[in-house]
Amino acid sequence: MAQDQASTPREENTKNDASKKKKDDKKKAVEEEELSEEDQKLKSELEMLVERLTESNQELYAPSLEALKTFIRTSTSSMTAVPKPLKFLRPHYPVMVELYNNWPKGALQDSLADVLSVLGMTYSDDGKRESLAFRLKTSSDDISSWGHEYIRHLALEIGEEYEVRSDNEEEQSKNTEGVTVVASNTEELLDLAMKIVPFFLKHNAEADAVDLLLELEAIERLPEFVDEDTFARVCLYMVSCVPLLATPDDNAFLNTAFTIYLNHGKLTQALALAIRIDDEDLIRSVFTATEDVLVQKQLAFMLARQQYFIDLEDEDVRNCLANTSLSEYYQYLVKELNLLEPKVPEDIYKSHLENNNKKRGILDSAKQNLAASFVNAFVNAGFGSDKLLTEEQEAGSWVYKTKGKGMYSTTASLGTLFQWDFGNGLQQLDKYMYSNDEQVKAGAILGTGIVNAGVYDETDPAMALLSEYVESEKESEKVAAIVGLGIAYAGSRRQDLVDMFMSIITDTEVDMQVSAMASLSLGHVFVGSCNGDIAGAILQTLFERSAVSGHLDNKWANFMVLGLALLFVGKPEFIEEVIETIKAIEHPIAKIAEALVTMCAYSGSGNVLQIQKFLHDCTIRPEEKSEETTQEETNSEAAISTPGAGEPATAETVDPEADPEAEEDKEEDKEEDKDNLFQGFSVLGIAAIAMGEEIGQEMVLRHFGHLMHYGDDHIKRAVPLAMGLVSVSNPEMKVFDTLSRYSHDNDLEVAINSIFSMGLVGAGTNNARLAQLLRGLAGYYNREVDGLFTTRIAQGLLHLGKGTLTLNPFHTDRQILSRVSFAGLLTVLVAMLDPKSFILDSSHFLLYYFTNAIRPRMLVTLDENLEPIKVNVRVGQAVDTVGQAGKPKTITGWVTHSTPVLLGFGERAELEDNEYISLASSLEGVVVLKKNPEFMDIDN
Numbered sequence: 001m002a003q004d005q006a007s008t009p010r011e012e013n014t015k016n017d018a019s020k021k022k023k024d025d026k027k028k029a030v031e032e033e034e035l036s037e038e039d040q041k042l043k044s045e046l047e048m049l050v051e052r053l054t055e056s057n058q059e060l061y062a063p064s065l066e067a068l069k070t071f072i073r074t075s076t077s078s079m080t081a082v083p084k085p086l087k088f089l090r091p092h093y094p095v096m097v098e099l100y101n102n103w104p105k106g107a108l109q110d111s112l113a114d115v116l117s118v119l120g121m122t123y124s125d126d127g128k129r130e131s132l133a134f135r136l137k138t139s140s141d142d143i144s145s146w147g148h149e150y151i152r153h154l155a156l157e158i159g160e161e162y163e164v165r166s167d168n169e170e171e172q173s174k175n176t177e178g179v180t181v182v183a184s185n186t187e188e189l190l191d192l193a194m195k196i197v198p199f200f201l202k203h204n205a206e207a208d209a210v211d212l213l214l215e216l217e218a219i220e221r222l223p224e225f226v227d228e229d230t231f232a233r234v235c236l237y238m239v240s241c242v243p244l245l246a247t248p249d250d251n252a253f254l255n256t257a258f259t260i261y262l263n264h265g266k267l268t269q270a271l272a273l274a275i276r277i278d279d280e281d282l283i284r285s286v287f288t289a290t291e292d293v294l295v296q297k298q299l300a301f302m303l304a305r306q307q308y309f310i311d312l313e314d315e316d317v318r319n320c321l322a323n324t325s326l327s328e329y330y331q332y333l334v335k336e337l338n339l340l341e342p343k344v345p346e347d348i349y350k351s352h353l354e355n356n357n358k359k360r361g362i363l364d365s366a367k368q369n370l371a372a373s374f375v376n377a378f379v380n381a382g383f384g385s386d387k388l389l390t391e392e393q394e395a396g397s398w399v400y401k402t403k404g405k406g407m408y409s410t411t412a413s414l415g416t417l418f419q420w421d422f423g424n425g426l427q428q429l430d431k432y433m434y435s436n437d438e439q440v441k442a443g444a445i446l447g448t449g450i451v452n453a454g455v456y457d458e459t460d461p462a463m464a465l466l467s468e469y470v471e472s473e474k475e476s477e478k479v480a481a482i483v484g485l486g487i488a489y490a491g492s493r494r495q496d497l498v499d500m501f502m503s504i505i506t507d508t509e510v511d512m513q514v515s516a517m518a519s520l521s522l523g524h525v526f527v528g529s530c531n532g533d534i535a536g537a538i539l540q541t542l543f544e545r546s547a548v549s550g551h552l553d554n555k556w557a558n559f560m561v562l563g564l565a566l567l568f569v570g571k572p573e574f575i576e577e578v579i580e581t582i583k584a585i586e587h588p589i590a591k592i593a594e595a596l597v598t599m600c601a602y603s604g605s606g607n608v609l610q611i612q613k614f615l616h617d618c619t620i621r622p623e624e625k626s627e628e629t630t631q632e633e634t635n636s637e638a639a640i641s642t643p644g645a646g647e648p649a650t651a652e653t654v655d656p657e658a659d660p661e662a663e664e665d666k667e668e669d670k671e672e673d674k675d676n677l678f679q680g681f682s683v684l685g686i687a688a689i690a691m692g693e694e695i696g697q698e699m700v701l702r703h704f705g706h707l708m709h710y711g712d713d714h715i716k717r718a719v720p721l722a723m724g725l726v727s728v729s730n731p732e733m734k735v736f737d738t739l740s741r742y743s744h745d746n747d748l749e750v751a752i753n754s755i756f757s758m759g760l761v762g763a764g765t766n767n768a769r770l771a772q773l774l775r776g777l778a779g780y781y782n783r784e785v786d787g788l789f790t791t792r793i794a795q796g797l798l799h800l801g802k803g804t805l806t807l808n809p810f811h812t813d814r815q816i817l818s819r820v821s822f823a824g825l826l827t828v829l830v831a832m833l834d835p836k837s838f839i840l841d842s843s844h845f846l847l848y849y850f851t852n853a854i855r856p857r858m859l860v861t862l863d864e865n866l867e868p869i870k871v872n873v874r875v876g877q878a879v880d881t882v883g884q885a886g887k888p889k890t891i892t893g894w895v896t897h898s899t900p901v902l903l904g905f906g907e908r909a910e911l912e913d914n915e916y917i918s919l920a921s922s923l924e925g926v927v928v929l930k931k932n933p934e935f936m937d938i939d940n
Contacts, residue, residue, distance in 0.1 A: 043088045046071060050092045053099055053112075065111045072118055072146075086122050093119050100134075113138035118146050121153050132157035136188055144199050151199055155208060158196075159215035162189050190216055197225050206234045207883055210241070219252050223259050231264050239273070239815070240882045243606040243693045247573060250605075251277065258282060262289060268921040271299050272812050275306050278528060278570060283310060293317065294864055294928060298919040301926040305811050307454055307491040307820045307852070320866075322456040327420035329860045329926055330382050330804075332868050333900045339802045342386045343379050345372040348795050350775060370406040371789045373398070374847060375796030377413035381854060382801055384418050390428065399432075399440060405842040408476065411443025412848060415450025419854065422461060425451035433465075442480040445469055446845060449484020453851045454820075462488035463496070470500055479517050483845070486521025490852045491820040493526050498534060505537050505560075508544050512554040515541070520559045520827065523566030524852070528819040530574045531567055538564040539581055546587045555837045557589055562830055565596035569819045572601040591678035599685035600826070604810075604817040606693030610685070611700065617682040618707060618715055680718035680833050683707060687722035688826065692810065692817060697726050701735065708742070714833075717749045721829045724757030728825065729808040729857075730905040731767040740773050744780070752790045752835050759794025764857060765904070766803035774798065786840045793839075793847070804902060806857040807850065813878070813908065813922040821853040859909050861899045861916075862928050870898050871916055873923060878908035 049071075052064040071085045089096075096116055103109045113134040120130030131154055135143070143151065165186050193216055200209035213219045226234050235257045242250045254277050261270035267286050274282035283303070287296055293314060300312070300320035312318045319325070334340055373388070380386040388398045389410075399410050411432050418425025429451065432444035445466060452462035462485060469481035482504070485497060504510055504518040519541075522534050538560060545551035568575050575597050582593045595617070602610045686703065690696035704719045711719070720742050727735045739761065742754035755777055762770040774795050781787030800807070809821035827849040831838040838846055863869045876894030891908050903909060909923040916929035 042071070042084060046085060046088050047092070050089070050096065054095065062108060062111070065108070065115060068115055072115070086119060089119055090122050093122075110138045110140060114140050117154075118150055121150060129157040129161055132161055132192075135192065143195060148203060148205070151196055152205075152208060155193070155196055155200075155212045158189050158193055159212065162186055162216050165189070186216070190218060193218070194221070197222075201225055201227075201230045201234070204233075204885060206230060207237050210234060210237055214249065214253075219249075219256050222256055223263060226260055228264065231260050232266075235260050235269070237882055240880075246607075262286065265289075266921065267295060267299060268302060268919065271302055272815055272921070275303070275308065275816050280310060283308070287312065287317075294930065295919055297866065298928045301928070302812065302920065305855070305925055306816060306818055309456055309492055323420065323454055324457065325866070326455065326856075326926075327382065327384075329868065330420065330856050330858070331384075333856065333858045333860060333902075334383065334802070334804060336900050337804070337902070339804065340383070340385075342383065342391075343799075343802060344387050345375040345379075345792070345796075348375055348379055348799050349778065349792070351778075365785070366401070366403040366406055367785055367789055368792070369398075369401045370409060370844065371792035371796075373402065373406075373410040373413050374844070375792055377416040378796035379799045379802060381416045381805060382419045382421075382856070384421055384424055386417055389414055389417065399443075404439060405844070407437065408439040408443040408446070408480070409845050409847075411440050412446040412450060412480075412845060414444075415447030415453075416848070416851065416854075418451050419453065419851065420451075420455055422451045422455055422457065426461060426465075438474055438476055442474075442476040445477055445480040446484045446848065449481075449486070449488040450848055450851050452488040453490065456492070467500065470504075475511065475514065478514055480845075482514070482517045482521050483848075486517075486524045487848065487851050490524040490823065491527055493529055493531075497525050498522065498531075502534075502537055506541055508541065508548065508551070512545075512551060512560075513556045516554075516556040516558075516560040516563070519563030520566075521563070523563030524820070524823050524827075527566045527823045528569040528571060529567060530571050535564060535567050535578060539578070542585055542589070542593070546585050546589075552587045552589045555834065558592060558830060559827075561589060561593040561596055562827065564593065565600040566823050566826075568597055569600045569603055569822060570605075570817070572605070572607075575601045588677065592681050595678050595681040595685055596830075599681070599688045602685075603688045603822055604692030605689060606696045607689055608696075611689055611696070614682040614685045614689075615703060618679050618686075618711060620676070620679070676712065677714055679712065680714040681830075683711075683715055683718035683722045684725065684826075684829060684833075687725040688822075691726050691728075700726060705738075713747065716745075716747065717753055718833055720750065720754040720757040721760075721832055724760035725825065725829060727761045729761070729763045729765060729806040731762040731765050731770055733769070736761050736767075736770055736773070743777055748784075748787065749835060752786060752840070753832055755787070755790045755794050756832055756835075759797035760807065762798040763807040764797075764800035764803060764805040766799055770798055771795070786836070789840065790835070800854065801856070804856055804858065805854050806905075807853045808857075808905065809853060811855070812924060814906075818853075818855075821855070824849045824851065824853040856925075857903050858925065859899055859901050859903055859923055860926050861923075862926065864928070864930060866928070868900070869929065871929065872896055872898055872912040873901060873909045874912055875901055875903065875907055875909045878906055 046068070049064045049068050052060040068085075068089075072083070072089075093116070096112065096119070100109060100112050100116060103112065117131050117134035117138065120134060131150075135154060143154070193212055197209045197212065200206065200212070209225070210219070210222065213222055222234070238253045238257045242253050245253060254273050258270050258273040258277065261267075261273065262285070267289060270289075271283065271286045274286055287299060290296065293316065296312075296314065296317045297320045300317050303310070304321050304323045304326070307323075309321060312321060376386055376388045384390075399407050402410050411429075414428050414432075415425060418428060426448065429444045429447045432440050432447075435441045435444070448465050449462055466481045466484050466488075469477045470485070472478045472481065482501065485500075489497060501518040501522050505515055505522070507515070519538050522531075526534060542552070542560065542564075545557075551557070564578075568578065578597055579594055582590050582597065584590075585593070595614070598610060598613075683704075686700050690700040701723065704723055707715050708719050720739055723735055723739060736758055739754045739758045743751050743758065745751045745754065755774075758770060758774060774791055778788060778791045778795070781791055797807075807821070807825065809818045809825060810816065811818060828847060831843070831846040831849075837843075859873065861869055861871050861873075874891060874894040874896050876891035879888070879890055879892050881888045881890055891910060894910075896912060901909065903924060911918060911923070913935075914932050915935045917932050919928045919930060
């Protein structure tokens with residue numbers, strides 16, 4: 001053993017010596033590498049030119065430098081090798097730097113600096129920026145002749161140097177040869193960058209140009225360099241970068257791209273960005289940029305999809321913006337698709353296919369009749385006809401097959417059936433407005449608000465009919481009027497509603513439900529407006545109500561907080577003060593409020609830091625009880641379990657009511673649950689932020705799996721809802737298969753939320769696999785009333801509008817998040833966080849907040865008279881063309897259809913030929929076409 005140990009170091013030394021010798025031999029072999037005759041000649045010539053620069057004859061300097069430049073510029077090599085002139089000149093770099101320092105200032109020194117700047121690419125070490133240093137020393141403007149690789153290297157060094165100078169303007173960057181880059185300011189860097197940007201744009205390197213200006217914080221300079229050939233690719237890249245940028249760079253990119261589009265007459269693209277920026281002045285500037293009324297009408301159709309109403313002079317354009325023709329175009333779509341025949345709930349249930357048909361009597365209960373009313377409303381939404389409520393033999397009788405609040409929601413479903421068609425809808429609802437039954441009348445009031453949602457008319461029927469009921473003494477009518485007005489005028493920012501609802505919010509004597517619904521309605525009406533008066537009033541009310549015992553423990557209090565949060569949708573820069581104020585509220589609802597406000601502010605942004613914050617919130621556990629407390633509990637339990645010597649513990653001896661300590665422990669557990677309820681909202685927040693960005697969606701779906709394994713009960717109940725929000729109307733197999741597994745969870749609330757989310761994921765798609773899974777669940781939960789009710793709702797959502805509608809809040813090629821739609825979705829999901837207190841109890845009317853999220857997923861083409869016309873379009877999966885060379889295809893796997901057509905999630909349409917010119921940048925929704933004057937029909 002000792003001998004082996006003694007020999008080990010010797011063996012290691014022998015190995016090291018052999019390795020060292022091998023390296024030396026390899027180095028020597030490289031040095032003695034035989035060059036070809038041509039390379040040897042080039043090397044000799046270059047060495048001769050460098051030698052001439054060291055001689056005393058100054059007449060040789062200028063010709064030698066020009067010869068060196070010529071050799072470097074004309075050198076050709078493979079993309080993976082260093083050009084040979086640079087390779088052979090590298091050893092002479094220090095000598096040439098010394099020459100530069102010794103030469104007097106003048107044209108020769110400038111010319112040498114030009115050469116050294118290029119050679120610096122091969123000699124520069126980490127942190128040394130010789131190429132930039134010598135480029136700044138020379139007065140030569142001819143940088144493009146040195147080639148693309150040199151320009152890219154120079155741009156890299158400019159970015160690094162700018163960062164150094166920005167961090168510390170007094171710091172100087174020195175290299176080993178004593179060359180110093182003066183760190184006095186950044187102006188010279190910006191001037192040099194302005195010479196590089198045109199080169200990048202001219203040579204199809206738009207991304208490099210944008211990245212350089214981003215690093216130099218000068219992106220606003222970009223519009224002066226782009227032209228007709230480059231602006232489209234530049235803007236496409238910039239807009240695609242926005243989700244990956246932090247504030248304020250994201251807004252700077254949007255504003256710059258907006259300016260470029262506006263300057264080049266691409267008004268629909270400019271309007272899309274103005275909507276994302278949410279600046280009314282920019283939106284108006286797009287409309288005033290053209291006098292073409294037809295283009296203005298197309299812009300109005302785009303703005304109408306966002307439910308963003310502004311006052312315009314031209315009456316025809318104003319009508320397009322008011323959505324008054326939406327019902328007409330939707331009816332045209334369903335007629336062309338042959339979908340006019342009304343469907344009854346049984347057509348959706350297909351009960352004969354369910355696995356378990358035992359105890360069918362439960363299907364006739366009032367609860368299931370109510371479910372049938374919702375299914376009927378969702379399936380026939382916008383069609384204006386059904387077989388339960390509008391046909392003569394059934395009219396009126398179906399309402400009374402439900403009970404209590406069920407009649408309320410059933411009557412209100414008429415509003416969904418006639419959605420966007422307020423003329424016919426109000427006629428149908430009118431007869432119920434005079435009913436003696438309080439619930440039926442309240443339902444008609446809510447239905448009036450629903451039927452007017454998203455449609456603006458000068459007669460203002462919703463305000464005229466509902467305003468009087470806001471002061472009603474009957475609470476059901478009052479709440480119905482408040483909710484109806486909130487749905488009808490969502491996104492309109494009407495000041496008269498502030499005056500109407502403010503006193504209801506601030507009066508602490510008013511019932512919490514009424515006050516909360518008023519707050520929520522103003523949140524919908526002023527969504528994303530950051531209205532300070534409303535926010536202040538809600539915050540003040542929360543402080544006042546927190547002082548009154550039990551007020552903020554009310555289940556409706558969360559909706560008051562949600563109303564506050566909706567004011568800040570998409571406005572993260574305005575929430576800091578609000579959150580600081582919220583933290584002063586001494587009640588667990590403060591954490592819920594903070595989560596909701598943050599979630600709304602960053603919705604659809606993909607902000608990674610906020611997602612991490614919410615994930616961290618989900619990992620918080622209740623503080624462990626101290627050892628002393630634990631010991632006291634143990635002693636107490638021992639005392640209770642041994643009431644007397646040898647006596648067994650009986651129900652009489654162990655009386656929880658007689659044990660005040662046991663009662664205190666129960667109260668503490670309840671308080672801990674309240675303190676951590678905000679975690680469910682944090683889970684929703686993760687989904688709300690990630691929903692606009694594909695990579696983020698993939699990542700958070702993985703996190704949801706972990707949360708289901710390790711999270712507490714309220715986290716697990718929120719996870720299915722979050723999965724539904726991430727994939728609204730996008731039935732991906734991996735998502736709904738996971739939800740299908742969760743739908744059999746031991747916790748009934750987890751199962752119920754999973755079933756509901758299955759409907760959310762498949763909303764309006766008629767997905768056959770999902771329909772089969774839901775039929776199976778209907779059989780599985782046949783004896784469980786709440787489970788079956790939720791399954792029916794999910795089936796109704798799956799077949800929303802017979803497959804012609806969607807709940808997805810993104811539109812215009814998935815660029816724009818509709819804040820009104822998002823607000824509607826979020827309201828329903830907040831209610832589903834506690835389904836047994838709201839949707840499954842007597843507050844099922846909250847499902848009608850889906851109203852403003854429901855939109856046709858159609859493409860309808862109109863002629864110059866706004867009459868529908870048929871044209872052939874290709875519909876296929878959208879392809880990301882950012883940064884691709886040439887003119888890449890924007891869709892793949894396309895099929896040719898004749899308009900009108902339905903567009904699925906992730907699908908894009910384009911015209912088959914150039915007979916017509918589209919006035920919209922993306923073929924989606926209502927598109928106006930203009931005859932192409934240059935079109936030639938070859939067939940004729």
